[in-house]
Amino acid sequence: MSGSLLSIGILAHNESPRISKTLESLFAQDVFEQFSVEVVIVANGCADDTAAVARLILASHRATWSAHGSARVVEVAIAGKANAWNQFVHEFSSPDVTILVLMDADISLMKTNTVSSMIATLEREPEAAVCVDRPIKDIETFATRTLFQRLLIAATPKIDVNNVPLCGQLYCVRSALARQITLPVEIVCEDGFLRALLLTKGFSAPEDPRRIVLDATATHSFTSVGTLWELFKHERWLVAGTIIDMLLFERFWAECGPNRTAMSLMSEWQAKDPDWLPHYIESQVRVKGWRLLPGHWWTRRWSRLRHLSFRQKFLKLPTTFAAAAVDALIFVAAIKEVHRGRAFRYWGRK
Numbered sequence: 001m002s003g004s005l006l007s008i009g010i011l012a013h014n015e016s017p018r019i020s021k022t023l024e025s026l027f028a029q030d031v032f033e034q035f036s037v038e039v040v041i042v043a044n045g046c047a048d049d050t051a052a053v054a055r056l057i058l059a060s061h062r063a064t065w066s067a068h069g070s071a072r073v074v075e076v077a078i079a080g081k082a083n084a085w086n087q088f089v090h091e092f093s094s095p096d097v098t099i100l101v102l103m104d105a106d107i108s109l110m111k112t113n114t115v116s117s118m119i120a121t122l123e124r125e126p127e128a129a130v131c132v133d134r135p136i137k138d139i140e141t142f143a144t145r146t147l148f149q150r151l152l153i154a155a156t157p158k159i160d161v162n163n164v165p166l167c168g169q170l171y172c173v174r175s176a177l178a179r180q181i182t183l184p185v186e187i188v189c190e191d192g193f194l195r196a197l198l199l200t201k202g203f204s205a206p207e208d209p210r211r212i213v214l215d216a217t218a219t220h221s222f223t224s225v226g227t228l229w230e231l232f233k234h235e236r237w238l239v240a241g242t243i244i245d246m247l248l249f250e251r252f253w254a255e256c257g258p259n260r261t262a263m264s265l266m267s268e269w270q271a272k273d274p275d276w277l278p279h280y281i282e283s284q285v286r287v288k289g290w291r292l293l294p295g296h297w298w299t300r301r302w303s304r305l306r307h308l309s310f311r312q313k314f315l316k317l318p319t320t321f322a323a324a325a326v327d328a329l330i331f332v333a334a335i336k337e338v339h340r341g342r343a344f345r346y347w348g349r350k
Contacts, residue, residue, distance in 0.1 A: 005069075006035040006119070007097040007175075009042060009088035012105030013079050016048040018223070023057040025109040027064045031116045039071035040092045041105070045079020050105070081168070082183040082190045089178050097175050104169045110136070110219040118172050121215040129198040129211045130173040132166055133218035134159065141221060152224060152231075164214045166195035169222055173198070181263060186277045186344040189241030196249060202261030203252035232330065239334035240343035243292050247284050248277075278344060285339055292335050301327060 008026070012019055019041075031037055039058070043051040051073050058071045065071045074092055076084060085102065093100055099119055109115065114133060122131035137156065139149040159165070168191030177198060187193050199207045225231045252262045269276040285292070296303070301324040305313045337343045 004035060005094055005097050006031060006037045006099060006101065007093040008037060008039050008101040008103065008115070009085075009093060010039070010103045010105050011081055011084040011088065012041055012043050012046070012050050012054065013081070013084075014046050014048050014050060015105040016046075016050045016053045018106040019050055019054055020057055021108055022103070022105050023054065023061070025107075026103070026115075027057075027061040028112050029109060029115050030113050031119070032064050032069070034116055035069075037065060037069040038094055038097075039065060039069070040088055041071075041073045042076055042084045042088050042092065043073055044076040044081075044084040044087075046075070051075050078185075080185055082187050083185040085190060085194075086182055086185070089175075090182065093175070099172050100175045100178055101172045102168070102170070104222070107135075107169050107220045107222045108138075109170075110221055111217075114170075114218045114220060115172070117218045118170075118215045121213055121218075122172055122174070125210070125213045127208070127210040128213040129177045130166060130171055130195070131213050131215055132164060132171045133215050133220055135167050135169055136219055136221050137224035138221045139224045148228070149224070159214060159216075161214060162209060164209070164212045166191045166198075166212060168194075170220050182266070184266065184277050187241065187244055188343065189238065189245050192242060193245050193248070196245070197262060200262075202263050203249070203256035204258050204261045232333075235330045236333045236337065239293075239330055240337040243334060243338050244277075244281060244343055246294075247281060247292070251280070278341065281338065281343075282341070290335055292338060293331055297331065298328065 008031075010019075010022065010026075015022075023041075026039070041051075041054045041058075043054065054073045058065070058073065061071075074087070076087055088102070089100065099122065101115055101119075111117075118131045118133055122128055125131075137153065139145055140153055142149065145153070171191075180202070181194065181197055183190055183193065195212065196207075197203070199209065199211045201208075225234055252265065255265060256262055266276075269280075273279060301320050305316060305320060308316065334343075
């Protein structure tokens with residue numbers, strides 16, 4: 001793909017304190033030597049000067065991107081990552097590109113070949129639709145850490161190479177496949193939703209793990225939560241968004257098939273009712289009540305003890321009990337968010 005056009009979309013909402021660092025790490029990438037690169041910063045619903053800061057950085061790096069490419073800031077009135085994703089994929093990115101790179105505006109690319117390595121990895125895997133890198137918390141790079149930071153790092157699960165997640169902070173995707181998808185603007189866990197659509201071809205086929213590939217040599221860092229309250233809010237948001245995704249997945253698996261994809265179903269529902277998603281979730285809340293999470297979520301901490309020796313179980317019992325208690329608090333709070341209709345259209349750890 002050397003010399004061909006590459007489109008990089010940076011989705012930003014109120015990121016004026018952080019976007020400079022993100023763009024500095026982007027313009028240090030070697031993709032600007034290998035590709036004709038267009039950079040599109042989608043500043044959506046910003047109440048700060050994200051767009052102005054971004055334009056200043058673009059101007060200061062004009063020599064990097066102007067020789068064979070372009071860079072611009074597009075301001076979108078409506079906030080929301082799913083909406084910003086739709087705008088970039090379907091409206092702002094060049095129709096000629098074969099691969100799209102999606103980035104958050106508050107990350108740092110750890111190596112100068114992060115993006116080019118991910119693209120090469122995707123190109124080597126003809127079955128793959130999307131490539132992800134290895135995200136790391138910024139606290140992992142600190143020389144000294146607090147006890148809370150050490151506990152956060154220790155609690156971070158390792159990536160399962162047989163079940164690779166799609167981290168929405170950074171990934172590259174084949175444009176032809178991405179452009180078959182329009183995300184519901186209400187969803188907040190758009191990365192898990194997108195992963196499911198890509199791996200199941202819109203729920204028309206069983207999930208194929210070959211359709212997502214991990215480039216373990218590529219890394220980016222992101223800002224870790226700093227307090228227990230921030231951690232609680234983030235996990236509550238994540239679980240609430242995942243509940244919405246899972247309820248939709250149940251319906252897709254029930255109604256989709258080889259000749260009927262989730263995308264076509266969502267188009268039908270949208271034509272009949274522009275607010276189909278909130279109305280559907282409301283109906284499921286009435287049916288399921290507090291049973292919005294599978295049973296194995298509530299027992300997952302205990303199930304990990306199953307194959308340990310009696311001594312190992314005894315030693316892990318206090319931490320397992322504490323983790324299960326925290327899980328329960330988060331799950332209850334997340335379910336309340338869904339019941340209250342507040343698991344839609346909001347950004348980040350609010």
